[in-house]
Amino acid sequence: MPGGTKEYLLKRTVISFLMVPAVVIFTFFLLRLAPGDPAVLMAGEGASPEFVEMIRETYGLNKPLHEQLIIYLSKLFTGDLGYSFTFKRAVIDVIFERIPLTLLLAGTGALIAISLGIFLGVLAAIKKDTLADNVISSTTLIFYSIPIFALAQFLVLFFVIETRIFPLSGYVSLGLSWSDGLRYVLDVGWHLALPAISLALIQMATYVKLTRTSMIEALYSNYIIAAKARGLDSRKILFKHALRNALLPIITVAGIQLGLIIGGVVITETIFSWPGVGRLTIEAIDARDYPLLMGVFIFTSISVIIANIVTDIVYTYIDPRVKLR
Amino acid sequence: MISVEVKNGSLLDVQNLNVTYKSTMFRVDAVKDVSITMNKGECIAIVGESGSGKSTLAMAVMKLLPPYATVTADKIMFNGVDILKVNDKELAKIRGKDVTVIFQDPISYLNPIISVGDQMIESLSSHNDKITKKEAYEQAIDLLKKVRIADPERILKMYPFQLSGGMAQRVFIAMAVSANPKLLIADEPTTALDLTIQAQILKLLNSLRKEFNLSIMLITHDLGLASYIADRIYVMFNGKVVEEDLAEGIFSQPVHPYTQMLIASSQAIYHGRTRELSKTISDMGKVEKGKKACDFADRCAKSSEACYNEPQLVKYDGTKKVRCWLVE
Amino acid sequence: MRLKLSNLNIKRTLRRSRSLTLSLILLAMVLFLGAMAGFLTDKDPLKTGYSTGLTPPNSDFLMGTDQLGRDVFSWTIYGVRTALFVSVTSTTLTVATAVLVGLFAGYFGGKPDQLLMRITDFFLSIPRFILIIFAVIIFGPTLLNIILILSVFSWPSIARIVRAEVLTIKEREYVQASRVIGASNLDIMFNEVLPNVIPPMLVASALQMSDAILVEAALSFLGLGDPNIPSWGRMLAIARQAIYAGGWWTLLYPAMFITISVLAINLLADGLNDVLNPKTIR
Numbered sequence: 034m035p036g037g038t039k040e041y042l043l044k045r046t047v048i049s050f051l052m053v054p055a056v057v058i059f060t061f062f063l064l065r066l067a068p069g070d071p072a073v074l075m076a077g078e079g080a081s082p083e084f085v086e087m088i089r090e091t092y093g094l095n096k097p098l099h100e101q102l103i104i105y106l107s108k109l110f111t112g113d114l115g116y117s118f119t120f121k122r123a124v125i126d127v128i129f130e131r132i133p134l135t136l137l138l139a140g141t142g143a144l145i146a147i148s149l150g151i152f153l154g155v156l157a158a159i160k161k162d163t164l165a166d167n168v169i170s171s172t173t174l175i176f177y178s179i180p181i182f183a184l185a186q187f188l189v190l191f192f193v194i195e196t197r198i199f200p201l202s203g204y205v206s207l208g209l210s211w212s213d214g215l216r217y218v219l220d221v222g223w224h225l226a227l228p229a230i231s232l233a234l235i236q237m238a239t240y241v242k243l244t245r246t247s248m249i250e251a252l253y254s255n256y257i258i259a260a261k262a263r264g265l266d267s268r269k270i271l272f273k274h275a276l277r278n279a280l281l282p283i284i285t286v287a288g289i290q291l292g293l294i295i296g297g298v299v300i301t302e303t304i305f306s307w308p309g310v311g312r313l314t315i316e317a318i319d320a321r322d323y324p325l326l327m328g329v330f331i332f333t334s335i336s337v338i339i340a341n342i343v344t345d346i347v348y349t350y351i352d353p354r355v356k357l358r
Numbered sequence: 359m360i361s362v363e364v365k366n367g368s369l370l371d372v373q374n375l376n377v378t379y380k381s382t383m384f385r386v387d388a389v390k391d392v393s394i395t396m397n398k399g400e401c402i403a404i405v406g407e408s409g410s411g412k413s414t415l416a417m418a419v420m421k422l423l424p425p426y427a428t429v430t431a432d433k434i435m436f437n438g439v440d441i442l443k444v445n446d447k448e449l450a451k452i453r454g455k456d457v458t459v460i461f462q463d464p465i466s467y468l469n470p471i472i473s474v475g476d477q478m479i480e481s482l483s484s485h486n487d488k489i490t491k492k493e494a495y496e497q498a499i500d501l502l503k504k505v506r507i508a509d510p511e512r513i514l515k516m517y518p519f520q521l522s523g524g525m526a527q528r529v530f531i532a533m534a535v536s537a538n539p540k541l542l543i544a545d546e547p548t549t550a551l552d553l554t555i556q557a558q559i560l561k562l563l564n565s566l567r568k569e570f571n572l573s574i575m576l577i578t579h580d581l582g583l584a585s586y587i588a589d590r591i592y593v594m595f596n597g598k599v600v601e602e603d604l605a606e607g608i609f610s611q612p613v614h615p616y617t618q619m620l621i622a623s624s625q626a627i628y629h630g631r632t633r634e635l636s637k638t639i640s641d642m643g644k645v646e647k648g649k650k651a652c653d654f655a656d657r658c659a660k661s662s663e664a665c666y667n668e669p670q671l672v673k674y675d676g677t678k679k680v681r682c683w684l685v686e
Numbered sequence: 687m688r689l690k691l692s693n694l695n696i697k698r699t700l701r702r703s704r705s706l707t708l709s710l711i712l713l714a715m716v717l718f719l720g721a722m723a724g725f726l727t728d729k730d731p732l733k734t735g736y737s738t739g740l741t742p743p744n745s746d747f748l749m750g751t752d753q754l755g756r757d758v759f760s761w762t763i764y765g766v767r768t769a770l771f772v773s774v775t776s777t778t779l780t781v782a783t784a785v786l787v788g789l790f791a792g793y794f795g796g797k798p799d800q801l802l803m804r805i806t807d808f809f810l811s812i813p814r815f816i817l818i819i820f821a822v823i824i825f826g827p828t829l830l831n832i833i834l835i836l837s838v839f840s841w842p843s844i845a846r847i848v849r850a851e852v853l854t855i856k857e858r859e860y861v862q863a864s865r866v867i868g869a870s871n872l873d874i875m876f877n878e879v880l881p882n883v884i885p886p887m888l889v890a891s892a893l894q895m896s897d898a899i900l901v902e903a904a905l906s907f908l909g910l911g912d913p914n915i916p917s918w919g920r921m922l923a924i925a926r927q928a929i930y931a932g933g934w935w936t937l938l939y940p941a942m943f944i945t946i947s948v949l950a951i952n953l954l955a956d957g958l959n960d961v962l963n964p965k966t967i968r
Contacts, residue, residue, distance in 0.1 A: 052811045059808075060817075066824060178949035180900050182907045182922055183941035190929050190937060253424065259467035262422055263481050263533065264454025267446065273480075274469050281471070296815030300904060304926070314816060315908060318823060330820060333813045341811060353471055353517045 038349060038356055045345055049338050056334045057109060060327055061102055088118075114331065115324035119316070124328035128310060134204055135309030139298050141225060142232030147287060150237040154244020155276065161249060169241065177238035181297045185231040185304045192227060199227045202306030228305040232297055236290060243286055247279040254278070281352055288344025292337040369541060369573055370396040370419070373433040377411070377418050381426050388414040388427075390597040396573055398540070403576040403584035403605075405620070406594035412577045415594070416543050420457055421449060437540060455485045458534035462546040464526040468518035475514030478533055485537045501532040505562060524555035528562070535566055545577045560586055581624050585609060590677075593617050596653040599671055603678035613680045615658045652683070660684060706957025712950035716943070720766025731761040731916040740933045750935035752924050762939045765918045769947055772833055773898035779837035780844060781891050785883065787841070788848025793856060793875050802845060809842040818901065822910045829912040832905060836898055847890050851883045885962045892955035896948045903944055918944045 108115070114124040157169040176184075192199045200206070204224045209217045251257065252275050260270045295311070302311035310329060317325040349355050377389040389411040396402055404412045418429050421441065434441040437456060441449070453459075461467045469477060478498040483489055489497070495514075502510035505528040518526060527547060534542055544563065548556035564587055567574055578584055584591050584605070591608045593601040593616065601614040612618045652658075655665040664683040671681040700707045719726070729736060734754040736747070743750040749758035791802035821835045855861060856879065864874050905911045906919030913920075918940040925936040 048807070049811065052808055055808055056812055060820065063820060063824060174952065175945065175949060178896070178952055179941070179945045180903055180907075180919075180922075180948070182904065182919070183937070183944065186922065186925060186929065186937050187941070190934060194929060255461070255463075255466045256469045258417075258422055259459070259461060260469070261450075262420065262453055262459040263484070264450045264452070265480070265484050266450065269480075269484075274472075278469070278471060292810070292813060295813040296901075296904060299815070300907065303908070314819070318819065318908075318910075321823075326820065326823075330813075330816055333816055334811065337813055338811045353473075354519055357517065357520070 042346060042349060046342050049342050052338055053331070053335055054106065057106060057331060058102065060330055061105060064323060064327065065098065065101075109331070114328035117317075117322055117325040117328075119320040119322040119325060124325050127313065127325065128328055128332050131308060131310045131313050134307060135298060135302070135311060137204075137221075138225065138228055138232065138302065138307055138309060139294065141229040142236065143287075143290070143294070145229065145233035146236035147240055147283075149233070150240025151244045151280075151283065153237075154241045155248055155279075157241065157245045158248035158252060158279075159271070166245075170245070173238045173241045176234055177242070179235075181231060181235045182300050182304060184234060185228070185301055188227050188231055189304070200224055204307055224307075228301045228307050231301050231304075232294065235297055236294060239286065239290065240283065243283055244279065247282050248275060251275040251279040281348070284348050284351065285344060288341055288348075291340040291344075295333055295337070369398045369400070369437060370394070370575075371433060371435040372419060372431060375415065375418060375429070375431040375434070377414050377423065377430075378428045379426060380428060388597055389418065392594070392597070392599050394592055394599075394602075396541070396575065399571055399573055400589050401567065401574045401576070401587055402590045402592065403578060403588035404592045404594060405578055405581055405584050407579055409596070410594040411597040412579075412594050413545050416459075416545050416575060416577050420453060420459070420543070422459070454481065454539075455537045456539050457541045457543065458537070458539045459543045459545065460527065460530045460534050460547050463523070463550040464530045464547075465518050465521060465523065467530070468526065470518055472517075473514070474516050474518065474521070474529055478514065478529070478536075481533045482536055497536070498532075501536055502529070504535075505529075505532045505566075506558075507532075523551045524559065527551065527555075527559055531559075531562065531566070535570060535572070538570060539572065541573045541575065543575045543577070546579070547576075548583065549579070556583075563587065581608075581620050593620070598653065598681060599679075600654065600681045601679065602671075607676075607678050611675075611678070613674060613678065613685060614654075614682050615660050615684075616654050703957045703960035705953045705960060709950045709953030709957055712946055713954065716766055716947050716950065717770070719763050720770060723760075723763040723767065726763055727757065727760040729757040729760040731757065731764040732914070740928060740931050740936075742933075743935055749939045750933070752921070752928055752933065752936050753931070756924075758921070758935055758939055761916045761921055762918070762943055764916045765921070765940065765943065766947070768915050768917050769899045769902065769944070772829070772836070772902045773895040773951075776833045776836040776840070776898045777891055777895045779833070780840040780894055781887065783837065784841040784844035785848050785880070785887065788845040789852055789875055789880065789883070791845070792849035792852030793871070793879065799849070802849065806842040806846045809839065814839055815901070815904070818905070819908070819910060822905060827905070827910050827912055829915055832902060832912065836901060840894060840897070844887075844890055844894060848883055848887065851886055852879055855879050855882050889955050889958045889962070892951055892958060896951040896955070899944065899948055899951070 112125055114128070116122075117124045117127050120127045153169050153173075157166045160166050189201065193201050200223065205217065205221050206224075209220050211217055213220075254275075257270060257275055260274055261267075265274075298309070299311035299314050301307065302309045303315050306312065310332070314326070314329050316322075317329060372395070373393045375389055375392045376387070379386045379388055392411070392415055394402070394404070394415075404415060406412045414423065414427070417423050418427070418431075419434060419436070419441070421429065423429060431442060436452065439448075439452065444452075468474070475495070475498065478501070479491060479494040482494040482497055483491075486494075498514060499510045502513060507513055507525065507528055513521070513525065513529065521529065542563075547563070548559050551559065560583060563574060566572060567587075574587065576584060576587055581591075588605050591603065591605050592599050593608070593614065595616050601608065601612070601617045603611075608617060609621065612621050651667070652661075652665045652669055655661045658665070662683070667683075669681050669683050671679050672685065674680045674685045700710075734756050736757050737751045737755040739751075739755065740753050741747055741751040741755075743758075747757055747759060749762060751757055787802060791799040818835055818839055821839075822832060825831045825835070861874060861878050864878050869877075902911065903917060903919030903922070906917035907923045909920075909923065911917050911920055921936060921940040922944075925933070925940070928936040
């Protein structure tokens with residue numbers, strides 16, 4: 034592979050990672066803009082003066098601003114995101130504890146959204162302008178417009194309150210743990226169902242719409258006409274030629290979606306009391322735990338940046354027009 | 359020119375073909391009541407300007423038009439098969455094997471994310487179940503050599519966007535002749551290419567024709583190209599055939615004013631007689647634009663009162679047919 | 687070259703795009719309800735105590751009341767004004783900023799352009815929603831703040847679109863022609879480039895409006911909205927508790943209204959796209 038692509042990717046990666054300090058500095062100053070004494074804010078309501086003073090010392094809040102920034106950045110490099118006074122633990126520990134559950138939820142939601150979305154999109158494209166297409170497109174449009182906190186609550190109303198099929202909150206029933214093996218897994222799955230479906234339904238709309246458009250464009254392309262003229266099997270034309278081309282833009286969008294769905298995850302975790310990083314954000318907000326909040330923010334930013342880089346890399350390798358520039 | 363037996367329509371017989379493009383925004387009658395025939399081994403050219411319907415005609419014959427095109431005809435018979443009645447599976451068997459197509463701007467007609475080699479192998483395998491990938495690869499190399507590509511192995515590894523126009527067209531031609539077809543439809547195969555490459559491609563087509571005893575339907579706007587390779591020529595204007603004859607007949611005795619204009623224009627350009635060119639560009643027909651009349655009337659220098667009615671295509675002098683009041 | 691409004695034939699345009707027609711109908715309905723709020727109800731949307739507790743819809747309360755006796759109908763109807771106000775003002779600010787910045791950056795290129803690209807890259811790498819939450823907490827959840835914060839965090843991506851359009855238009859013949867005649871840069875920018883940037887911007891603006899409504903509602907849902915204005919998001923937060931006691935009406939009506947509003951605007955964007963780009967096979 035020619036050196037051009039590797040260099041390009043490297044350059045992109047470096048620039049992307051430079052965003053992290055930029056994000057940190059940005060939030061840092063944003064935080065300092067808050068009215069009032071930051072030490073008091075961080076110490077929380079009803080904190081003793083000694084505690085406030087301790088906070089001030091630990092974070093060097095009495096030092097000039099640029100020194101504070103340097104302190105924070107250097108701590109960041111060692112993986113020290115600060116101390117959460119709500120949880121009485123290091124921020125980074127609190128966050129890492131919650132990551133697996135958020136990954137489980139977001140991952141499951143995305144998986145369902147992408148697979149169902151592509152399936153329905155292809156179906157709508159093949160049966161363009163028929164009843165099936167119109168139904169799919171209209172339903173998609175509605176799901177695209179409904180906010181997730183409304184949709185999730187409808188699901189709760191029907192499946193939890195009215196019919197009691199699914200549980201409301203948490204990720205596992207009381208008393209169960211890993212040691213219970215399959216029962217545990219099934220129980221978690223049972224708790225996972227509704228929140229994951231909520232997330233999936235909202236995201237799916239984007240994928241259906243995109244796949245449909247992308248697929249239609251592919252199906253009307255010249256190379257498909259030529260493939261037909263060569264007498265190729267129609268199924269082969271559909272999957273090997275049209276779909277493969279149609280999927281390329283979807284990869285890019287999937288990457289972008291990862292960044293956009295964070296809001297959705299926060300809301301879903303809140304509604305279903307799913308103890309992940311999203312709900313942590315709200316807990317941090319309610320408690321005015323700024324170190325924790327900043328930590329969560331930086332963490333999510335890094336995740337988004339990494340996701341974007343990965344998407345870039347994947348796309349570069351898959352599309353020969355980009356790979357062989 | 360290869361002389362042919364006039365066993366009319368033994369290869370292709372199209373009668374009264376009509377094609378209409380219809381959508382919520384527009385409706386175009388691209389082809390109106392056109393009939394063409396081809397015999398085995400014969401080569402015809404369909405000549406016309408853009409919008410004359412010539413490409414649509416060629417695509418319609420093999421049902422390669424998009425779904426918003428409505429195709430009706432009294433008859434479309436290819437090599438004994440009734441194209442109008444045949445099902446998709448049967449049609450797929452004929453396409454690529456008995457009839458193949460090459461297109462204008464060949465790069466856009468190849469899948470951009472699959473290598474040339476893979477696409478050629480796919481083509482070869484689709485019409486020959488028993489062939490192995492290795493055998494197909496070897497065959498592909500041979501075919502590329504046959505179309506005068508110097509470094510076949512390198513080309514097979516490439517992707518379409520890396521090829522030049524001429525190279526891509528050769529690859530296309532290689533794929534087209536791979537199954538030894540009876541008919542090759544060439545839709546403006548050289549329009550998008552450089553002039554020098556044009557000549558090469560046409561020479562190639564001609565030699566392949568002799569080698570494989572291939573019939574060719576050439577779609578072009580260039581009468582010169584048509585004269586190089588065609589036995590018979592159909593001149594189309596605005597969706598209708600206005601003159602059809604043996605190639606010699608078209609050039610030695612053009613009857614329809616449009617044909618005459620085409621010949622005069624190309625001669626004027628080729629021979630530098632541009633003053634004569636201006637005489638041929640006539641949009642000062644004596645017929646009012648907009649009124650129902652012969653399609654060509656408002657550009658025709660020889661128009662008259664009679665032209666307010668649409669003329670029919672009638673026989674004139676042996677092999678020629680003309681659609682013009684001047685002969686009726 | 688300018689777009690002439692006289693070229694638009696309204697009936698034909700509507701017939702061409704079902705999305706546009708439908709969206710305008712829906713919008714008209716919603717806007718009507720919002721405008722007529724004063725006439726349709728005499729109850730203060732935020733006032734509690736109209737009833738003793740959760741009350742299902744009846745002749746007094748068309749959409750029932752919540753646990754604290756607030757009238758859902760009144761809240762829902764007045765909510766139209768909130769949503770509209772927030773989305774229109776923030777979108778106007780966003781688009782105005784984006785167009786100015788994108789125009790200058792795209793036209794002049796060089797350092798300002800690079801700077802703009804870096805800024806947009808930055809805003810694309812961060813989780814916008816969390817940043818908005820952050821900012822709202824810091825500066826306080828008032829209506830004005832929310833509108834400003836929304837605008838600040840929305841303009842970069844639109845500026846990017848503007849810039850891309852400007853780059854294309856910059857190279858077109860009529861712009862070159864103007865330059866040859868000796869028109870000043872400012873002249874060209876505002877008289878030639880800007881009018882042609884507007885059509886693609888219309889679609890982006892519509893989408894921005896629907897996004898604004900959703901973000902504001904989400905903020906209110908999380909308790910970060912302005913407590914002194916009736917927002918659908920906040921009613922939906924109240925619904926979280928209410929539905930357990932059987933109060934489905936607190937969920938249904940605001941959800942319906944917000945969905946229809948957002949849907950209408952999305953359809954508008956679709957419709958505008960139909961009208962402005964008729965050639966694509968959709």
